[in-house]
Amino acid sequence: MREITYRQALNEALAEELERDPNVFLMGEEVAEYQGAYKVSHGLLQRFGPRRIIDTPISENGFAGLGVGAAMVGLRPIIEFMTFSFSLVAFDQVVNNAPNMYTMSGGQFNIPITFRGPNGPAHQLGATHSHATENFYASVPGLKVCTPATPRDAKGLLKTAVRDDNPVLVLEAELLYSSKGMVEPPDEELLIPLGKAEVKREGSDVSIICYAQTVPLALQVAAQLEEEDISAEILDLRSIKPLDEKAIFDSVTKTHRVVIVEQDHPFCGVGAEVCYRIQKNIFDALDAPIFRVSQEDVPMPYNERLEKAVLPNADKLIAAVKQVCYT
Template sequence: MPVIAYREALNQAMTEEMERDDRVFLMGEEVAEYDGAYKVSQGMLAKFGPRRVIDTPISESGFAGIGIGAAMVGLRPIVEFMTFSFSLVAIDQIVNNAANMRYMSGGQFTIPIVFRGSSGMAGALAATHSHRLEAWYAQIPGLTVVLPSTPADAKGLLKSAIRSDDPVVFIENEVLYADKGEVPEGEHLVPIGKADIKRAGSDVTLITYSRSLHATLAAAERLAADEGIEAEVVDLRTIRPLDLETILASVVKTHRAVIVEEDWPYCGIGAGVSDRIYRSVFDELDAPIARVAAKDAPIPYSRALESTMLPSADRVIAAVKEVLYRG
């Protein structure tokens, strides 16, 4: 199986889907002439031409709205935000129009659109450019929210997202773009709404997604080597709809859970997932669910301070010991 980077996997997914379906097109800032701010759309202008790979002005609200309109009349747009921090100015389009159009029109219009782009703390981007907005979007009925953590999932999930007849918020992570991994060629679809067990274990369930998967897996390996603790790592991949079945099966097996996320703790994904676990399998828990999240503060510009905000293997290990009642 070829080993390619996360950004190449995304490129493959878009290219294959645009070849497969000529209603699919890409629109966003710098996606065409510049080959993408993060080179995700490299070569796509040359391949598909300016009718299907479209540079937009700096006007997120405008081109998000144009995308939604295009979807209403039968096209299948991919709208790229250079970063999801910039989607804040388009949130009315995404939440009010994309998420609700099918409902408000009584099913007359569907919105087969993908909003995609980078997000997260990517190294000295400071408070306003480091947002993790997955919890905002995941709260909205009508949206699907996907956060792939590996190149293979990035390709398989983006292809599924493009084929979805409903709006998908597809959140990449800037730090992951250069990550390499094995990616199946051609028709590789990862189903939306299915979590993936990235590491099997029996002592504790670590629930995570996106970039935090890597700190979590590192923690799991150290726990196995140093403490003999076998952690099961569940990569959510889709946070709306949530694959509760996979989560609960793991927690019922291990009786304890730690949720690891790059987002802030209050009202974050971890809060929502804990709620589901507590209400579903309360009697299976031997310890309160622990959470590792960003510190509850604006993201600092300083790289040194920023690194303390992120979930680290050390923080995950400390949380695991807490739920296992180990010193």
């Protein structure tokens, strides 16, 4: 194991998959000559050439659709959205074409495509550039959605996504690109299955269920809570769809109390689905109502103080934990 950044981990995943399979190509805005808006594709043009690392015009609908068409005839495209906020321009391709094709064609055409890029609020980007899209996309049958929070998960999940025979969205955490973590050495194949959550920290009093940018927040809060003698278990979903019910139920059966901290909006958010499944399947395991901490239900304001008030934060999470623990 060695320590690398989230960005480097994604870069390694791309390079390894491009190396492994000649049908894989990377396409998106400024992925080639500019080396990636967030430098995730740094050096790939030099290594793999312009046939496989392809710059596009600002035409998300066009190049996302191009990827779906190329996948229909056997290529395995990786389509980068500069941010998933821009994927909304390509919503028709991601929602109507990619996941429906397999059904509509009676199983003749599956679409092995990876859509990837940063997702979720960053710093003061305003309402149009701050979308957390996981709940939109997870509600679409035929799509798979993963949300890595660590360099290791980023690498392992992206590699798995590229090899998957279905459309997979890898929603990268915009604020975590420079974060560091331990990852297996490059000569060791790292594949993390979709639909497998991971306990990032063991605990016994409360389960904090989180993903993507809320994982570091939950870990920080768990450390604070420890000083107050509350032992929090941190369960990182890693994939939103498929959802790892078993890991969720195992954790909740152990702690009997749950707070879900998510980066999307509260209405029909990821936490609503997790909450439903817990109460339906293991109602008797609960000792308290489930609490959710999410964004506030407003478009993202530009003002820094207001933005902080919209986002999940340590204070909100600690307050929620104390409420479910009745302390």
